[in-house]
Amino acid sequence: MSSLIPLVKNETIKIIKKKRFYVILLILLVLVPIFTYAQMRSAEHSREKFNGDWRLETQQQITDNENSLGSDRVPDEWKKFRKIIVQQLQYYLDHDVNPKEPNGVTFTREFMNNSVSLFIPLLIMAIASDIVSSERTTGTIKMLLTRPVKRWKVLLSKLITLIMFTSLIVLSTFVITYAISGLVFGYKGFDIPVFTGFQISGSDVDMSAVHAVPQWEYILMQSGLIWFVSLTVAILAFMVSVLVRSTAASIVVMMAALIAGSILTNMAAAWNSAKYLFMVNLQLTDYLSGTPAPIEGMNLTFSLIVLSIWAIAAIIVSFAVFTKRDILN
């Protein structure tokens, strides 16, 4: 009977009036300067050490990594990882490109890359974990579901609103990081070249497909992947929010899953089937930069498929449960 747009409007008003989104912006406005400052100190430090010569610094990094390869105490996994890093750094050196050129854009790229598996999901959960469970905690769900609107429409309006806000969070993270770090490192750097297309096979890097893209193009690709990961996390948190009555429980469940993911990433190389878990597939941006995947057999397509399947399953479960469940509390 009633269309979806007024329902989406309702949900949007509720999120804004609850000041959830402002809290997220506030967190960004507090944390990004801290990271920017840390980055600034480390840049100063290496400038002192290498007199501002990035070639010297990169060479030193290569030497450090190569030295550790000879040591018996370093596990094989790490050796493999470091071999790959060495090859990549060498590639940058050979092509006379500074992989860490200090500017606002590079900082933003690095920051987004590091935030994709934990920080951005955390911001998303501030909205996603609350969007259904809070209606149950406060009892307003009774008012919502006794209106002449089908239940699936109510849930769909919430999902659409969540997708809008998830996109907005990714965008705000980018804009705020760029705006703040630019103050310190300068706003230039969109057109410096970045290498992508490293194909990792075993402990070797296949350089045949490597090509330079301007940094803005790289960031665009990276943002697309981050957006995809964010949507998956948002939808999973949404499902938990449908299943669990309290917002706190819903956040804890999602946090546990994400943290388990980051722990598994560091130790699961031997457990091959862990690659089907959604939480070890969140570092999609690593495929762009050529960082080796945590488990053999993972590549960009594989991770995209795994995440899609998890997201679709979560949507099916959410709608099936929400439309059938008796509201007893």
Added chain:
Amino acid sequence: MRITEQSERKDNVVLSVEHVKKKIGRKWIIQDVTFDVQEGEIFGFLGPNGAGKTTTIRMLVDLIKPTSGVIKVCGFNVNRDQEKALQYIGSIVENPEVYTYLTGWENLEHFARMQPGVDRNRIQEVVDTVRMQQRIHDKVSTYSLGMRQRLGIAQALLGRPKLLILDEPTNGLDPKGIKEMREFIRRLADEGLAVFVSSHLLSEIQLLCDRVAIISRGKVLAVGKVNELVQQNAKYVVWNVAPWEKGRAVLEKQSDVEIVNHPELVLDDSIIAGMGEHALVTRMNEDRIGSLVTQLVHLGIEVSGVHNINPTLEQLFLKMTEGEIIE
């Protein structure tokens, strides 16, 4: 001829509940509930806590699906044709839960967007109806319980419903608020609205309702006019006499007066607390009070008080279930 008569009758039935049952886990929470609510009447739903009142109400508004049975509102099945049936219902299930971080007006706008044909003017109209013009633009978190209750009713009235469902509407209100609420509900019914009110207090239902269904342990025990149901039961009369022993002896001798030895089992605590230490509780016809007083005074026994007391809900149940224990 009979057919037209029946269909005319059906036209006035706003809510019809037929053999509704609900099983949760292995337990039958609702065993068999059947009743009709007509246009313009206030229908009471009376039962102790845990009898299944709220579960039944939740089924009426499609928050819970019945295991079997049919619930129809204005002819539409609530559990199948939700969009059609629910537009005729305004409801408050348990407490009036509204968004505390929004203002009263924003809350009404929110619910207005969820139903067709509710515009600004209609919102203003219901605000006037519940007399909330003064505070409607304040945040709900600053409202008192009574105001939230009124906002809840405003919300329920938004869609011009034919049936208003109120779950324990006087809960938590002060005596003045309770009186206002009763008058308000009566006014709505006079305008043709069918009002369904649940309560666990017999007195509340007596004061407010035209007809009542009495529910206990998931079963409807009786449906009928409130006064008829109450009058089927004997009344209690409390005597304050001095000297107590002598008075008791006189009353005991009467063949049509029964002394209740354990009044705490049949009367409300509040009544027992108010009737003093040396009171005699009897079960008798109230017509006999006059002649008994004369008799007592003749024998030199001072009568300082005689009170009629309505049976409690528990008493009504005892009678109806013929001694089956109420939990």
